[in-house]
Amino acid sequence: MKVNIVDWHGVATWHWKLASNDGKAGYVDELCGICRVPFDGTCPNCKFPGDDCPLVLGRGCIHNFHVHCILKWLEQEASKGLCPMCRQVFVHDPEDNPHSEEFEYLQQLEDGHRLLREKGETTYEE
Amino acid sequence: MSRVKRIAKELEECRQDTQSGVSLELNNENDLTHLTGYFKGPPGTPYEGGLFQVDINIPNEYPFKPPQMKFLTKIYHPNISSVTGAICLDILKDAWTPILTLKNSLISLQSLLQSPEPNDPQDAEVAKQYLSNKEGFVSTATYWTKIYAYTDSSSAAPGSAGGAVPGADAAVFGIDNEAVNQFENMGFPRDKTIQVLNRMGVKTLNVSNRSELENRVLEELLQECQ
Numbered sequence: 001m002k003v004n005i006v007d008w009h010g011v012a013t014w015h016w017k018l019a020s021n022d023g024k025a026g027y028v029d030e031l032c033g034i035c036r037v038p039f040d041g042t043c044p045n046c047k048f049p050g051d052d053c054p055l056v057l058g059r060g061c062i063h064n065f066h067v068h069c070i071l072k073w074l075e076q077e078a079s080k081g082l083c084p085m086c087r088q089v090f091v092h093d094p095e096d097n098p099h100s101e102e103f104e105y106l107q108q109l110e111d112g113h114r115l116l117r118e119k120g121e122t123t124y125e126e
Numbered sequence: 127m128s129r130v131k132r133i134a135k136e137l138e139e140c141r142q143d144t145q146s147g148v149s150l151e152l153n154n155e156n157d158l159t160h161l162t163g164y165f166k167g168p169p170g171t172p173y174e175g176g177l178f179q180v181d182i183n184i185p186n187e188y189p190f191k192p193p194q195m196k197f198l199t200k201i202y203h204p205n206i207s208s209v210t211g212a213i214c215l216d217i218l219k220d221a222w223t224p225i226l227t228l229k230n231s232l233i234s235l236q237s238l239l240q241s242p243e244p245n246d247p248q249d250a251e252v253a254k255q256y257l258s259n260k261e262g263f264v265s266t267a268t269y270w271t272k273i274y275a276y277t278d279s280s281s282a283a284p285g286s287a288g289g290a291v292p293g294a295d296a297a298v299f300g301i302d303n304e305a306v307n308q309f310e311n312m313g314f315p316r317d318k319t320i321q322v323l324n325r326m327g328v329k330t331l332n333v334s335n336r337s338e339l340e341n342r343v344l345e346e347l348l349q350e351c352q
Contacts, residue, residue, distance in 0.1 A: 033224070034224040034225065035128055035189075036136070044132070045128060069224075072190055073224055075190075076190050076191070078220060078222070079223075084224050084225045
């Protein structure tokens, strides 16, 4: 018997690789703690999941967030630059992430909070 | 936009959860920013048996700014204003983080009732009494729970019947009944006495300079009743 393939469609699925998948964290949280939407979905202001709405991982604390969500939090002075989950200083690893506007902005916010902290500490000691 | 979606999710989650003992209701079906929260007073505290109502106002920046909460039910507690219901709790102020939800804020309030923090008071008068006269504090807080927070009519509210319990009118202001009786026996009207004691911030006469305090109250009363 001879089969002629006339047409075909490939199908693929994808998931974000979360911190907990590496076995670093004890339990798996599938929701972004800030917007309460699954990581594989988008933050509330985006339309397309995936590279358009990337995730970021805290380097010290291994908590995941939508980049857009953590940006909004770190824009608040009241955040003091801390991770919303564990209140450690939030920093990301630039090596692990694409070089894009979002991550540059994230770096700026992290640096800004670091400066504020350092300034705060010196005035405190005086 | 993000605010509306998140509040809707939180409401749905809270409706499905029957375990936590807190509930949320919209004040108006079309407005997701004004809600009322309900929870029960924790057992083993003066608030046991009461159902407490909390007014919730959600700011535009939610969840990046904390929800504004205040007690609608009158409550006698060092960290809650006995007049306005304003709450002093760090997570509703500078310790807020966006992973907190309305539900766990209400649970935090419930545990605030369990463990008051009199050294960081919202209501200084109540905190002072909590530290100096714990028994008096407990009896007033219990009384307030009975008259303001009981919903079940069978077990509740002797005060609503109008003075069914002796000293109820004084207890509402946290004033020792014995103090009121003393001046009442001298011939001063009971309501005026309570009014004056409350205005002077006197809760009890059992203090070191008792006679001096009695004289001050007498003077005030005489002026009041002229």
